[in-house]
Amino acid sequence: MDTIFDSxxxxxxxxxxxxxxxIVAAAKVSTLGEETTDEKNVGLIGYLxxxxxxSPFEHGVFTFRVTAPIFVWRxxxxxxxxxxxxxxxxxxxxxxxxxxxxxxxxxxQQGKPGAYEFVAGDAQLSSYTQSTIENNxxxxxxxxxxxxxxxxxxxxxxxxxxxxxxxxxxxxxxxxSLMNFLSLRTKxxxxxxxxxxxxxxxxxxxxxxxxFFRGQFPITWDxxxxxxxxxx
Amino acid sequence: MDTIFDSxxxxxxxxxxxxxxxIVAAAKVSTLGEETTDEKNVGLIGYLxxxxxxSPFEHGVFTFRVTAPIFVWRxxxxxxxxxxxxxxxxxxxxxxxxxxxxxxxxxxQQGKPGAYEFVAGDAQLSSYTQSTIENNxxxxxxxxxxxxxxxxxxxxxxxxxxxxxxxxxxxxxxxxSLMNFLSLRTKxxxxxxxxxxxxxxxxxxxxxxxxFFRGQFPITWDxxxxxxxxxx
Amino acid sequence: MDTIFDSxxxxxxxxxxxxxxxIVAAAKVSTLGEETTDEKNVGLIGYLxxxxxxSPFEHGVFTFRVTAPIFVWRxxxxxxxxxxxxxxxxxxxxxxxxxxxxxxxxxxQQGKPGAYEFVAGDAQLSSYTQSTIENNxxxxxxxxxxxxxxxxxxxxxxxxxxxxxxxxxxxxxxxxSLMNFLSLRTKxxxxxxxxxxxxxxxxxxxxxxxxFFRGQFPITWDxxxxxxxxxx
Amino acid sequence: MDTIFDSxxxxxxxxxxxxxxxIVAAAKVSTLGEETTDEKNVGLIGYLxxxxxxSPFEHGVFTFRVTAPIFVWRxxxxxxxxxxxxxxxxxxxxxxxxxxxxxxxxxxQQGKPGAYEFVAGDAQLSSYTQSTIENNxxxxxxxxxxxxxxxxxxxxxxxxxxxxxxxxxxxxxxxxSLMNFLSLRTKxxxxxxxxxxxxxxxxxxxxxxxxFFRGQFPITWDxxxxxxxxxx
Numbered sequence: 016m017d018t019i020f021d022s023x024x025x026x027x028x029x030x031x032x033x034x035x036x037x038i039v040a041a042a043k044v045s046t047l048g049e050e051t052t053d054e055k056n057v058g059l060i061g062y063l064x065x066x067x068x069x070s071p072f073e074h075g076v077f078t079f080r081v082t083a084p085i086f087v088w089r090x091x092x093x094x095x096x097x098x099x100x101x102x103x104x105x106x107x108x109x110x111x112x113x114x115x116x117x118x119x120x121x122x123x124q125q126g127k128p129g130a131y132e133f134v135a136g137d138a139q140l141s142s143y144t145q146s147t148i149e150n151n152x153x154x155x156x157x158x159x160x161x162x163x164x165x166x167x168x169x170x171x172x173x174x175x176x177x178x179x180x181x182x183x184x185x186x187x188x189x190x191x192s193l194m195n196f197l198s199l200r201t202k203x204x205x206x207x208x209x210x211x212x213x214x215x216x217x218x219x220x221x222x223x224x225x226x227f228f229r230g231q232f233p234i235t236w237d238x239x240x241x242x243x244x245x246x247x
Numbered sequence: 248m249d250t251i252f253d254s255x256x257x258x259x260x261x262x263x264x265x266x267x268x269x270i271v272a273a274a275k276v277s278t279l280g281e282e283t284t285d286e287k288n289v290g291l292i293g294y295l296x297x298x299x300x301x302s303p304f305e306h307g308v309f310t311f312r313v314t315a316p317i318f319v320w321r322x323x324x325x326x327x328x329x330x331x332x333x334x335x336x337x338x339x340x341x342x343x344x345x346x347x348x349x350x351x352x353x354x355x356q357q358g359k360p361g362a363y364e365f366v367a368g369d370a371q372l373s374s375y376t377q378s379t380i381e382n383n384x385x386x387x388x389x390x391x392x393x394x395x396x397x398x399x400x401x402x403x404x405x406x407x408x409x410x411x412x413x414x415x416x417x418x419x420x421x422x423x424s425l426m427n428f429l430s431l432r433t434k435x436x437x438x439x440x441x442x443x444x445x446x447x448x449x450x451x452x453x454x455x456x457x458x459f460f461r462g463q464f465p466i467t468w469d470x471x472x473x474x475x476x477x478x479x
Numbered sequence: 480m481d482t483i484f485d486s487x488x489x490x491x492x493x494x495x496x497x498x499x500x501x502i503v504a505a506a507k508v509s510t511l512g513e514e515t516t517d518e519k520n521v522g523l524i525g526y527l528x529x530x531x532x533x534s535p536f537e538h539g540v541f542t543f544r545v546t547a548p549i550f551v552w553r554x555x556x557x558x559x560x561x562x563x564x565x566x567x568x569x570x571x572x573x574x575x576x577x578x579x580x581x582x583x584x585x586x587x588q589q590g591k592p593g594a595y596e597f598v599a600g601d602a603q604l605s606s607y608t609q610s611t612i613e614n615n616x617x618x619x620x621x622x623x624x625x626x627x628x629x630x631x632x633x634x635x636x637x638x639x640x641x642x643x644x645x646x647x648x649x650x651x652x653x654x655x656s657l658m659n660f661l662s663l664r665t666k667x668x669x670x671x672x673x674x675x676x677x678x679x680x681x682x683x684x685x686x687x688x689x690x691f692f693r694g695q696f697p698i699t700w701d702x703x704x705x706x707x708x709x710x711x
Numbered sequence: 712m713d714t715i716f717d718s719x720x721x722x723x724x725x726x727x728x729x730x731x732x733x734i735v736a737a738a739k740v741s742t743l744g745e746e747t748t749d750e751k752n753v754g755l756i757g758y759l760x761x762x763x764x765x766s767p768f769e770h771g772v773f774t775f776r777v778t779a780p781i782f783v784w785r786x787x788x789x790x791x792x793x794x795x796x797x798x799x800x801x802x803x804x805x806x807x808x809x810x811x812x813x814x815x816x817x818x819x820q821q822g823k824p825g826a827y828e829f830v831a832g833d834a835q836l837s838s839y840t841q842s843t844i845e846n847n848x849x850x851x852x853x854x855x856x857x858x859x860x861x862x863x864x865x866x867x868x869x870x871x872x873x874x875x876x877x878x879x880x881x882x883x884x885x886x887x888s889l890m891n892f893l894s895l896r897t898k899x900x901x902x903x904x905x906x907x908x909x910x911x912x913x914x915x916x917x918x919x920x921x922x923f924f925r926g927q928f929p930i931t932w933d934x935x936x937x938x939x940x941x942x943x
Contacts, residue, residue, distance in 0.1 A: 030264055033310065037261070044334050066674065067673050073330030073419060074332070074417060074419045078265065078269070085785070089785065095792075098302060122867055124866070136862065140862065143861060144861075144863050147858055150854075151854050155873060161843070166819055171818055177851060177873050179871070187421070209530065214801060298905065299905050316638070318568075321556075328559075365632065372629060376626060382622075383639040386615075386618065387615060387619070390615050393611065398604065399587070399600075399604070401588070406550060406578070406641065430763075494733070501726070508798050540883065562766060563766065564737040564770070647740050653883070
């Protein structure tokens with residue numbers, strides 16, 4: 016198989032349950048049949064967010080299909096209020112599809128733990144990093160193939176594969192858990208109540224999640240941003 | 248307000264995320280675009296259920312709107328893998344709407360704890376029970392109203408209300424959690440792997456959930472029944 | 480049985496897992512055998528709390544045994560990251576033990592929903608409330624006994640019982656979930672980042688939990704208070 | 712740093728909350744002060760296990776400290792009802808400590824997906840596999856070091872590391888979740904109700920967990936084995 020190197024991460028929205036209106040209906044419970052204006056929804060959703068009444072936001076649910084490197088999944092799966100189904104290297108041969116940082120990926124870390132800043136290196140450092148990661152990927156995958164050809168089980172042969180190999184996963188997550196994910200996994204903005212220092216690559220997933228969130232739940236997304244970008 | 252007595256429980260399906268096809272896609276992950284026949288789905292879903300690969304079923308999610316008495320909610324809320332928004336007796340005056348067992352409700356419990364059987368009493372016992380519960384509801388609600396009129400806060404006044412008062416709740420629950428709910432909260436059938444002894448009234452909720460489950464995920468529902476009605 | 484009225488709620492600590500040192504060890508992971516001074520612990524725990532690194536606090540776990548009225552359990556059980564075992568009115572006859580607000584319970588609610596203030600009524604209102612709740616409890620319990628004597632099943636007879644009846648429950652909860660509980664269920668203080676408006680009676684449970692928290696994890700408790708009393 | 716190769720996995724019990732007696736007390740709730748004989752405990756715990764009353768087992772909780780390769784953690788972390796704190800490759804340089812299958816590790820997989828059997832290869836295959844994995848580990852680690860020396864951030868440099876590198880993690884898990892873990896992650900026995908096909912290396916973790924379980928909760932462990940080794 017031909018090796019593929021990629022510096023982007025693919026996120027597709029599969030389906031979405033609920034809406035801003037549904038969140039309002041759940042919060043009010045008894046008013047399902049009642050007409051509410053958009054304006055009232057804005058007020059109520061802002062109130063819920065500000066006062067940390069988080070449960071109504073759990074009635075919004077997304078299913079995503081994401082292809083990301085293993086080192087990203089290792090962080091992602093630590094978010095436990097979510098449902099995951101991932102490709103298994105025990106049952107199928109993994110494809111030679113590897114993440115390699117693009118030229119815009121800042122490579123140098125400054126400052127102290129918990130408050131790292133990243134800055135770009137020179138072009139040479141970028142190219143050295145890229146070629147090192149690519150060579151490593153190719154050689155590891157060759158070993159993987161040779162072990163498979165020798166008759167070694169997939170679950171053993173995969174031990175040589177590096178954590179930048181891509182893997183695909185279905186992710187179902189409710190909106191409350193998603194907002195928690197975003198508060199930790201997007202780069203913090205001026206309006207963020209807490210500082211977050213996510214690794215660039217998981218923030219690439221988070222940024223795409225956030226676009227879908229904004230598109231499907233615009234009022235909730237506004238309220239999230241107006242209240243410190245912290246999950247209620 | 249006029250008191251309403253009811254011996255039924257209302258369950259509405261608000262929305263449903265996913266399908267049998269989605270469960271198959273999540274289990275196979277890499278085959279999203281691939282055509283699968285219904286027949287193959289039946290085989291794969293049966294395999295997942297039998298071998299207790301439960302996670303693909305989490306990509307099916309229901310939102311229900313349920314009006315049930317408090318003693319049912321007390322059991323329902325113990326199912327923690329679910330999202331709830333319920334009417335609050337702190338913020339609104341509860342309505343005089345009470346559950347009273349219907350004439351077909353078997354009232355006499357026989358056998359030992361954990362294996363109770365229920366049998367009907369005579370018509371007199373049924374009518375005595377019904378009138379006792381109705382009188383209790385009416386008198387408690389009158390006390391509730393008098394306390395409110397005297398200026399007592401809703402959250403204090405409600406202390407006099409009995410657990411057969413109705414309350415409405417939004418419930419969002421994934422299919423894996425729902426199958427666990429059904430295994431414990433429907434009366435066990437001949438094909439059930441484990442005996443369950445649910446209270447009649449929560450089984451009335453469960454039976455309605457099961458109808459929606461059967462309608463939306465017919466292949467999964469079949470597999471659930473062919474594999475002991477136990478959650479994978 | 481003699482009816483007992485109570486205006487207090489009983490909370491016992493059964494056992495506690497972990498310590499401030501354990502939280503530090505979990506956060507540092509690789510330093511289990513390493514000596515750390517108390518001073519360093521204070522700094523690290525403060526850092527974790529401030530930056531919302533919540534997971535190390537999950538290695539502290541409490542088991543409590545609590546006797547509280549049903550209307551308190553109804554709120555308590557909505558905290559889903561916890562383990563509960565409660566007395567069952569299906570298997571045992573509930574005892575005539577009822578919560579009645581004490582003379583210091585403020586009964587009058589002012590202001591708008593979400594920002595209620597409570598003030599005391601006059602002595603007459605307090606005594607009227609108390610006697611109404613007591614009479615209601617006694618009459619409901621008499622009906623309960625008569626239904627049981629007539630042969631009606633416990634699970635049906637209990638429908639007449641009001642929500643101020645006491646029930647005992649084992650609660651196991653980790654420290655992260657407990658801090659969330661406290662942030663919502665204790666009266667907010669000057670240093671609280673968010674306003675909370677808990678019902679008095681659940682705050683009586685929360686206040687006792689907080690004493691045990693303070694005793695077992697003094698450094699974490701300080702950090703909780705210095706960082707807005709919000710769960711990390 | 713000198714590279715270390717290891718074919719074993721280290722599991723230490725840090726602390727344990729609860730006991731068989733505690734589970735009984737939680738199940739009975741009202742009988743805390745009551746003397747119970749061991750014999751009665753055996754009967755009650757067997758009853759709970761058989762009838763799938765799982766919640767009392769949640770009052771038993773373990774904290775473990777585990778050093779395992781990343782491909783094991785990838786499976787372990789999918790058990791969401793647990794608390795984890797793991798070494799971070801973003802903040803510290805990972806040590807050159809790699810898992811390599813020992814000579815007794817069966818390398819050849821036969822049969823179809825979901826029902827694989829493993830058999831040993833010849834000595835040559837074992838030695839070829841071992842040397843391939845060792846060489847891969849050494850070369851990847853050299854690249855890791857060179858990237859770090861060139862000034863590349865730890866979180867980027869680690870992308871070259873293979874999934875057989877060791878990582879240490881604190882794990883806190885209750886007994887109900889642990890039994891679920893064991894039912895899926897130990898090799899199924901004759902008395903297992905469901906077939907499980909865990910990867911050898913995660914079963915090495917599970918087997919050690921099971922020893923601690925057996926030591927701390929002997930009555931519960933017996934009941935687990937007498938009831939199909941399935942979590943209640």
